[in-house]
Amino acid sequence: MREPSELYELNPDIDRVPEGLHLVAGLTGFADAGSGVTQFSSHLLSTLEHTDVATFDADILLDYRARRPTIYFDQDHLSDYQPATLKLYLAYDELHQPFLLLTGFEPDFQWERFTAAVLELLDRYKVKSATWVHSIPMPVPHTRPIGLTVSGNRAELIESMSVWRPHTQVPSNALHLLEYRMQQLGYPIAGFVLLIPHYLADTEYPAAAITALESIGAATGLIFPTDSLRQQDRDFIANIDEQVAANGELGRLVGTLEERHDAYMADSPIHSPLTDVDGELPSADEIAAELENFLAFRRHGDDETGTAR
Structure with a gap:
């Protein structure tokens, strides 16, 4: 070498x-x-x-x-x-x-x-x-x-x-x-x-x-220093939560992830946070389809109306 x-x-x-x-x-x-x-x-x-x-x-x-x-x-x-x-x-x-x-x-x-x-x-x-x-x-x-x-x-x-x-x-x-x-x-x-x-x-x-x-x-x-990042995160999460609240199917998918996450963190018999006991989980494509517009969001990007954040 x-x-x-x-x-x-x-x-x-x-x-x-x-x-x-x-x-x-x-x-x-x-x-x-x-x-x-x-x-x-x-x-x-x-x-x-x-x-x-x-x-x-x-x-x-x-x-x-x-x-x-x-x-x-x-x-x-x-x-x-x-x-x-x-x-x-x-x-x-x-x-x-x-x-x-x-x-x-x-x-x-x-x-x-x-x-x-x-x-x-x-x-x-x-x-x-x-x-x-x-x-x-x-x-x-x-x-x-x-x-x-x-x-x-x-x-x-x-x-x-x-x-x-x-x-x-x-x-x-x-x-x-x-x-x-x-x-x-x-x-x-x-x-x-x-x-x-x-x-x-x-x-x-x-x-x-x-x-x-x-x-x-x-x-x-x-x-x-993290103050600016924390403000950006609050805005970011508010945008996501708005998307979730407006779509029942998306809300159920996120709710399923929450249940599996919480069960895993509580030392449930579920062997992995990735899947349930049947090996099933909402796919990235399922959630991404509901968030298609949002996934174009960037920290300094545009919102759905094209207005700069």
Whole structure:
């Protein structure tokens, strides 16, 4: 394997990165239900002070044909090219506590080399722990708090926060591999998987970002601003509830999800929150059909009348 350090370039203008910080990570590109990771990352970068520490080489790690960058066409010429980025930042929370933030695109290529490069940076800055977020669609109701599956080697977080602990094979992402290698080396590591209502998987669901921020805070002691997200979530939920109240069939489907969720959380004989004892559940398509117009909703999108929110 070629030198991992060739995958990134350190910022020569940064004076010093404190040792012993927490690493927080979230990469986009795979199964980002509710845009949880996208919102989480963009919120941190837009609200917190941060400085580049290391920039990874997109030309080596990214498949441009699969995830094409955008460029603005301005009447008769091209401008404002926006390439995908993957960076390690030094950031500061609301109390000005420093931490390292790894965010951007998930690498398409060279996962082992990328993982080795991140481990190299962890060693360089003597990182205290690593925590990362991911979000997947699940048949759960939006009327209940977002649940988590917690992985890693921090038993106290798994015991107190993980509501679903399956025995299953799952498609991995690059941070799964990083977690696996960190476990092998004895680094403290925790992965938070957000369990997002499957009928909201294609929306920007503000509660997903809030849960991600709260989970990272619980694992690290970092404090993040969430007021704007909470207002967005109140508006978002009010819109959903209006849709549910106006459609009896949709209300019954959500009610069924609530019953199964509550039974599972009460340690009922139901072995999984995904299905009832007969293995039946409302499909994503059934609910999505009722929410077709709503699923086009974005945090800064239009309502049904075309009026900007």
